[in-house]
Amino acid sequence: MDSSLPVQAYVPEIHPTGLIPFLLLLLGGIACLVVDAATGKEGSRRYLPWIAGGTLLASITCFFLRLVPGEVFLEDTFRADAFGQLASIIILASTFVMTTMGPSLVRRRNLPSGEFYTLILFASLGMTLLAISNELLTAFISLEVFALSLYVLVGIDRRSRKAAEACFKYFVLGAFASAFLVFGIAFLYGAAHTTFLTEMAEVFRQGYVESVGPEGAVTEIPVNTMYVFVGFAFMFVGICFKLSLAPFHMWAPDVYQGGNMPAVMVVATASKVAAFAFLVHLVEALSYWQGFASGAVYIVTAVAVVSMLWGNLAALVQTNFRRMMAFSSVAHSGYMTVGILVLVALPGLMSGAELEAGQLLIRQAVILYMAGYTVMNILAFGVAYYIGGGGHMAAYRGLVYRRPLPAAGMAIAMFSLVGIGFTPPTIGFMGKFYIFKEAVQVGFVGIAVIALLASVISAFYYLNLVVTMFMRAETKPAEAPLAGTPEAPVQVGGELLARVVLVTACVLIFVFGIFPQLFIGLGETLVNGAVR
Amino acid sequence: MEPVFQANLILSTLLFTIGVLGVMWKRNAISLFMSVELMLNAANLAFVTFAFQLGLLSGGILVLFIMTVAAAEAGVGLAIFIALFRVHRHIRVDEQDMLRG
Numbered sequence: 234m235d236s237s238l239p240v241q242a243y244v245p246e247i248h249p250t251g252l253i254p255f256l257l258l259l260l261g262g263i264a265c266l267v268v269d270a271a272t273g274k275e276g277s278r279r280y281l282p283w284i285a286g287g288t289l290l291a292s293i294t295c296f297f298l299r300l301v302p303g304e305v306f307l308e309d310t311f312r313a314d315a316f317g318q319l320a321s322i323i324i325l326a327s328t329f330v331m332t333t334m335g336p337s338l339v340r341r342r343n344l345p346s347g348e349f350y351t352l353i354l355f356a357s358l359g360m361t362l363l364a365i366s367n368e369l370l371t372a373f374i375s376l377e378v379f380a381l382s383l384y385v386l387v388g389i390d391r392r393s394r395k396a397a398e399a400c401f402k403y404f405v406l407g408a409f410a411s412a413f414l415v416f417g418i419a420f421l422y423g424a425a426h427t428t429f430l431t432e433m434a435e436v437f438r439q440g441y442v443e444s445v446g447p448e449g450a451v452t453e454i455p456v457n458t459m460y461v462f463v464g465f466a467f468m469f470v471g472i473c474f475k476l477s478l479a480p481f482h483m484w485a486p487d488v489y490q491g492g493n494m495p496a497v498m499v500v501a502t503a504s505k506v507a508a509f510a511f512l513v514h515l516v517e518a519l520s521y522w523q524g525f526a527s528g529a530v531y532i533v534t535a536v537a538v539v540s541m542l543w544g545n546l547a548a549l550v551q552t553n554f555r556r557m558m559a560f561s562s563v564a565h566s567g568y569m570t571v572g573i574l575v576l577v578a579l580p581g582l583m584s585g586a587e588l589e590a591g592q593l594l595i596r597q598a599v600i601l602y603m604a605g606y607t608v609m610n611i612l613a614f615g616v617a618y619y620i621g622g623g624g625h626m627a628a629y630r631g632l633v634y635r636r637p638l639p640a641a642g643m644a645i646a647m648f649s650l651v652g653i654g655f656t657p658p659t660i661g662f663m664g665k666f667y668i669f670k671e672a673v674q675v676g677f678v679g680i681a682v683i684a685l686l687a688s689v690i691s692a693f694y695y696l697n698l699v700v701t702m703f704m705r706a707e708t709k710p711a712e713a714p715l716a717g718t719p720e721a722p723v724q725v726g727g728e729l730l731a732r733v734v735l736v737t738a739c740v741l742i743f744v745f746g747i748f749p750q751l752f753i754g755l756g757e758t759l760v761n762g763a764v765r
Numbered sequence: 766m767e768p769v770f771q772a773n774l775i776l777s778t779l780l781f782t783i784g785v786l787g788v789m790w791k792r793n794a795i796s797l798f799m800s801v802e803l804m805l806n807a808a809n810l811a812f813v814t815f816a817f818q819l820g821l822l823s824g825g826i827l828v829l830f831i832m833t834v835a836a837a838e839a840g841v842g843l844a845i846f847i848a849l850f851r852v853h854r855h856i857r858v859d860e861q862d863m864l865r866g
Contacts, residue, residue, distance in 0.1 A: 267858040367809050370827050379835045381841045397849045404845050405797060405858070408838055411853060412804035415831055416781055419811035426819050428827070444819070497814050 235316040248306035251313065253470060254295035254321075255358060261288030262354035269347025278346045282336050285350035289329040289357060296322055296759060303760030310368045312514065315756030316596040317365035320510035323600075323607050324364060327503035330611050331728045334495040334618055342390050342493070349389060356382035356499065356622045360507035369418045369428040370551075372511050376414070376475070379507065380407050381499055387492035391658050399491025403500075406474060412683055414471030420464030421519075424457050437522035442511040462528050467534060472515075475508040476566045477559070479540040486551075489559035490624065497555070498614035501562050502607040509569060513599060517592060518578050526581045533574045534680060541687035548694050549658030554617055555624035556636030557694060558610070560649055561650065565606050571684055572599040575675045583674060597753045598671050604745065605649070609661055612646040612738040619731065632702040640702045642739055647695040649742050653688040660746040665751070699730040780807035792847050794856040798839070804864040805835045 269277040295301065301313045313321070331353055339346045359379025366372040384407060388400020415686055418428065425433040426442045436442055441453040470481065477485040489497050519525055544564030551557040572595055579591050616639045622628025633640035645659075650663035667687065672681045745752045780803055787800025809828045816824020846856050853861075 328810070370830055374830060374834060377838065381837060384841060386847060388848060391848050392852070394852045396862055397852045400845055401849045401856075401861060402841055405788075405794070405801075408801045409804075411838075412781075412784065412801055412808065414804060415808040416811065418827075419777075419808045419815065422824060422827070423815035423819075426821060428823065428862070490864045549842050627809065663784065 235514045245308055246605040247308065248302045251302050251306045251311070253300050254292040255362060257288055257295065258354050258358040259362070261285065261352045262291075262358065263685065264288075266347060269351070274346075278336070278339060278610040280650070281350040282332055285354055286329060286332045288354060289325050289332065290559065291324045292357075292361075293329075294323055297533035299759060300326060301759075302448040309431060310371050311330050311362070311365045312367035312431065313365045313760075314596075315760040316513065316600050317407045317510060318605065318759050319600045319752075319756040320364040320506050321361040323506050323604050324360045324503040325357055327506070327607055327611060328353055328360075329500055330615065330734050331495045331499050333733075333734050334498075334615070337731075338402060338493060338495055344389055346370070349386070352382040352386050352389075353499075355379070355385065357503070358438060360503050362452070363507040364510035367430045367514065369421065369430070369603055373411070373415060373418060376508070376511075377411060379504060380411065380475075381503060383496065386496040387500065388433070389489060389496070389646075390493055393491075395491040396493065399488045402484050403492075405486045410471045410474030410481070411468050412650060413474070417464045417469070417471060420460045422464075424460035424464055426454075430453070430514055434518040434521050436524070440523060450455060453627030456522065458524065461519065461522055461525065465525075465529060466532060468515065469512075469536075472508050472512050473536060476505055476512070476570075478536050478561050478566045478570060479512065479543040479563055482544070482559075482563045485563060486556045486559040489555045489562075490553060494614055498611060498618075501614065502610045503560070505562070505566060506603045506607060509566075509599070509603060513572060513576065514537070515597060516573055520577050520580045526578050529577045530574065533570060534575055537567050537570035537574055537680065538683055541684055542567075542690075545687045545690040545694075549690065552626055553624045553696070554626060554629065554698070557698075558613060561691065561695075562610070564687060565650075567666060567687070568668060568684055569599060569602055569606070571672050571677070571680055572602070574677060575668075575671050576682065578675055595671055596666035597756075600756065601660070601745070601749055601752060602668055605664040605742070608738050608741050608745070609646050609649045612642055612742065615731070615735045615738065616643045616646070617641075619735075622706060626698075626701060629701045631705050632674075634705070639735075642654060642735055643702065644699045645739050645742060647699050651692045651695045652686065653685065653692070658743055658746045660742050660749070663746050770814060770818045774811060777807045777810040777814065780804075780810065792857055792859050794849070794858060797858060798842055798846075802835060802839070805831060 261284060267282060268280055272280060279614065285420050289434070289660045296318055303314060305312045305320070332350065335349060335353070338344065339349055348566050359375045359377070359733060362375035363372055363379065366375055382401060384404045387403050390396040390624045421433070422428055426444070427433055427436065436456065444454050473481040488500060489713045490499070519529070541564050544567055548557050548560035548564065551560060576592065577596050580588055583591060617624065620627050620628055620632065620636065620639055632643070647660035648656045649659035652659070652665045656662050669681045669684055672684070700732045784800045784804030784807060787803065788797055791797045793798060794842045809831055812828050816822070818863070850856050
């Protein structure tokens with residue numbers, strides 16, 4: 234290139250191939266609507282699962298074909314680093330599992346299948362875009378796209394009183410949270426004069442904004458500390474709602490209990506992975522602001538500690554499996570927030586290449602934890618869905634004698650969810666190990682100890698479920714729910730795909746637990762070989 | 766310029782606070798949703814204020830997007846309220862207590 238040219242034509246950096254996986258999801262969703270309208274009830278029930286599932290698999294394949302560039306693209310709007318790409322793949326895998334559960338749910342509850350599969354695809358579009366977004370407005374819109382889809386999916390069973398209530402609570406608190414998020418974005422915009430996270434990081438690193446006045450005079454406006462903190466605090470509260478971090482977790486138990494199981498599974502796994510990926514990118518940008526750590530560490534520590542302790546203690550006394558899993562997910566979000574805490578503190582401790590290496594390690598630890606959390610929850614919720622029983626603990630009494638394989642799967646999930654002490658070869662252990670190790674290395678020994686104690690508490694209720702499954706049922710096990718009610722068990726027999734998915738989840742728990750580097754290495758491979 | 770800027774920010778914060786209090790105190794789902802809309806519009810006011818003070822165009826564009834999202838949210842929200850009304854025959858928030866441990 235001739236660099237002596239004084240003016241170069243402006244070439245927008247779009248990388249159109251990077252958009253293919255997301256456009257696929259959008260087109261797949263529209264295709265579902267069209268096919269639903271064209272084929273009628275029976276036809277759409279037959280074809281839509283294949284369209285939706287195929288679209289999701291094709292979208293995942295795009296990531297493996299390295300179509301998505303491993304850095305910022307579409308004019309800096311998206312940043313698909315290894316972390317973001319792995320998060321997207323986790324999200325798509327989770328929504329794929331939901332489509333495999335779809336046919337039985339749609340048939341049993343007589344749901345409108347067109348809306349069901351379309352909303353799954355739109356939700357996965359929103360979540361993947363949020364996970365890689367590098368711009369606050371894009372992040373907000375992506376968040377709303379998936380949130381609005383998930384509100385409807387949770388309450389799609391319109392005849393169920395419980396589902397209506399769960400959907401209502403999810404919507405009201407979700408809308409409340411997104412208002413917080415927008416208000417926070419406004420103040421960060423006021424502080425940094427930009428909504429792009431990479432530019433924001435640059436502004437915070439140098440501490441002032443260069444503003445060009447009307448006469449072309451460049452003035453340096455210092456960053457307003459108050460705006461940064463107000464902006465972060467409000468955005469953090471908004472994201473805490475989405476992650477069901479205590480004390481903003483009130484919706485979680487009700488939604489988990491009232492919503493249909495496949496939707497709840499996606500709310501518990503994919504939506505949290507997306508929000509968490511965004512939070513990591515946001516905190517990374519903000520942490521360059523000198524003095525950010527001094528204030529933010531307290532906010533983040535408080536939320537993490539309260540979530541870990543309250544989540545686990547409240548889960549101890551739950552008598553419903555779904556409510557127990559809700560509080561368990563509060564606690565797991567708390568463990569992951571320890572990773573955020575390290576990210577906040579890191580720029581105060583090191584700089585340059587060392588800092589980048591440290592941030593990379595944290596991102597890897599967090600993504601490994603999120604992958605583990607997703608796989609474990611898919612397995613737990615999947616088994617619970619196919620067992621039926623509406624989450625009542627009675628359904629699990631003596632399960633191992635009635636249905637040994639699902640019971641074994643549930644036991645594996647529970648052991649992995651405990652994640653300490655005697656469960657080393659599981660991914661739940663490795664995820665926790667890496668995050669706590671980073672926390673200790675940065676000097677948050679106290680937090681790591683609290684996290685370990687909280688994990689010990691969690692062993693009681695997870696293992697309690699395992700013990701329940703091994704107890705002989707004295708009476709006839711089922712106060713058998715009537716067929717056709719949401720509580721009625723689903724026979725796994727006809728659903729080969731569902732069985733394959735759950736067995737895969739079991740295998741992944743051990744494979745990634747023994748070889749965590751496989752998963753992290755996958756991210757590096759995706760990015761470093763990416764097509765520019 | 767500067768006093769107007771300050772006043773606008775304070776107004777926006779006040780509106781947001783009113784919205785938060787409304788969500789906490791109101792018992793009817795529609796009033797509750799109106800409070801959420803008030804919070805969103807408070808954020809819009811903050812965006813416009815910042816954009817005006819900094820002489821940037823982007824703040825105004827952001828507001829347009831947020832208003833669109835708010836409209837979509839209203840569409841889904843009212844549909845959810847109607848669905849709730851059909852099965853419960855009311856939309857009072859404090860009587861939603863079927864789900865508990």
